[in-house]
Amino acid sequence: MDDSPQKPMAARRSARRETRRNTTPPEGAAQPKGIALYHDMRVEEDFTKCATRLFSILKKAAAASPGAPRHLFLDVQGHRNAAGGYDADALEIIQDFVLGFLGPYLTEISTPLYRASNPEPQREDLPDVLNIRDPDREHAYDHRDLPVRNRESEPDRRRSRPSLRAIADYLGLDEPICLICWQAPVERAHVVPESLGGSNDVRNFALLCPRHHREAPDVADAEAFWSWVDYACERDGHMKWQGVEPEMLAKAERVGLRIDTSGPVRKSLHHFDRVRDELVRHYGWSPGDFAGGDHWGALMREFHTVMDAATSTHFNVAKKASTEAWAFEVARRRLRDGVAHHQAGGDRLPVSDRPSIALAERTVRKSPDRDGAQSLVDAARRADIAIEAAALVRDLIDSAGVATAEEVLRGIREEAADRTAQLDRLTGELMSHAECRYCGHAIARIxxxxxxxxAAAPMSRGCRAASYDRDGTWDNSLDRAWKAAPPKSYR
Structure with a gap:
């Protein structure tokens, strides 16, 4: 998108973002020139992203021209509530963050609701880092219950879909164009899909080109959709300037606008590679999060739970990298909170996930005459029963305050420890562990x-012997080119 009269005014406002201009003539040789700072709180920005970007703009201006009067101009697109006013994020940015937190570091502030001047001298002691900690934010997704999470708690119950013109007006666009690449034609994209409970409220729609519409996530979390749009805007920002006349680009450069007309080449990746790339770039996963091991089986089971309960398909696309990346992130949070819950329980004994026992149960099903596998299964069941009994008595003590139950609890816990030690001993005696010579992942046999x-191969099937079922278990009946086998040894 360019700044020509044929293009929307919203794009021209966005192009002025983070630019500086002189405001008033200097009163004297020593008087620094004023600096105007502009930011457009786009509909895809939530409070955290907008606050972080405003702070970054202010920090750069203070470093480049210390002491110069700073004038902040803030626009807000979308972010409307059921009554037509601004939603909680926009109000918090304007009232609490801009006027309250940033106010002392500015000379003048202009917002859609207020225009204010700082009665005190402008401060220059900005904090080095902006820390935002609010786990109970209104828009935070409750990943523990997997509910549908609309951005607005009271959506309009209209049955018909709004027109492209109505959606463009809500988004602050002068014409219907894609929010990500500024290209046309566009399609109406539900933020929360109808199949997951999304409404036909104009606030539950975005305008996307066919390409980005088919890439957008189909999830039950409205903020996750808008966060993905924001991420895609940064990833595909260079596409906004496709077809712009060279004279317009040269004019923008002369007034100080930095325009990237070319972006990194987007590789043609396999599906799991695209999921991995989005988890790293959008959700901040580290290499350790992809490491295989005992936890990966639990993660895969939780991933499929999230996929079944809080996602849908669109355009008959069974797999979307954006949808699956969100499901992996929510699954990781759910597992992390589950671990934290067990740790917060003090002396409660969590029932651990033992992939070796699951393997033993599969061995028993396929070969019922294997005594070693049956011994492992029996030991695991005895240990789990003792652990559950200890947790039950602990609940009795907490609720009824029975002092004499402490001795009962101590005895049950000792029994649980003995049975768990017996299970570990049998596991060491009966089960062999190695690495697969074909894919390098952990293998075992009884x-x-x-x-x-x-353990599952990270984000891929890896060795064809490692074929994961949808329910999170290995399927030994699948055809494969080879069987799992340890490396050869030479003596």
Whole structure:
């Protein structure tokens, strides 16, 4: 999109973002020139992103021209509530963050609701870092319950979809164009899909080109959709300037606008590579989050739970990288909160996820005559029963305050420790562990049973012997080119 008269005014306002201009003539040789700072709180920005960007703009201006009067101009697009006023995020940015927190570091503030001047001298002691900690924000997704999360708690119950013109007006666009690449034609994209409870309220729609519409996530979390749009705007920002006349680009450069007309080449990746790329770039996953191991089986099970309960399909696309990346992130949060819950329980004993026991149960199903596998399964069941009994008595003590139950609890806990130690001993005696010679992942076997993979390959099937079912278990009946086998040894 360019700044020509044929393009929307919203784009021209966006192009002026983070630019500086002189405001008033200097009173004297020593008087620094004023600096105007402009930011457009786009509809895809939530409080955290907008506050972070405003602080960054202010920090750069203070470093470039210390002491110069700073004038902040803030626009807000979208962010409307059921009554037609600004929603909680926009009000908090204007009233609390801009006027309250940033006010002392500015000379003048202009917002859609207020225009104010700082009665005190402008301060220059800006904090080095902006820390925003508010886990109970209104728009934070409750990943523990997997509910549908609309951006507005009281959406309009209209049955018909709004027109492109109505959606463009809400988004602050002069014409219907894609929010991400500023291209036309566009399609109406539900923020929360109708199949997940999304409404036909104009606030539940975005305008996207066909390409970005098919890439957008289909999830039950409105803020996740808008966060993805914001991420895609940064990723595909260079596409906004496709088809712009060279004279217009040269004019923008002369007035100090930095325009990137070319972006990094987007590789043609396999599906899981695209999911991995989005988890890293959008959700901040580190290499350790992709490491295989015992936890990966639990993550995959939780991932499928999230996919079944809080996502949908669109355009008959069974797999979307954006949808699956969100599901992996929510699954990771759910597991993390579950671990924290167990740790917060003090002396409660969590029932651990033992992939070796699951492997033993599969071995028993396929070869019922294997005594070693049956011994492992029986030991695991005895340990789990003792652990559950300890948790039950702990609940009795907490609720009824029975002092004599402490001795009962101590005895049950000792029994649980003995049975768990017996299970660990049997596991060490009966089960062999190694690495697969084909894919390098962990494998195990009970006695002389066939070698089986015990952990999922990170974000891919890896070795074809490591075939994961949708329910999170290995399917030994699948055809494969080879069986799991340990590396050869030479003596």
């Amino acid at each position: 006695g002389d049973a066939p070698w089986l993979h015990i």
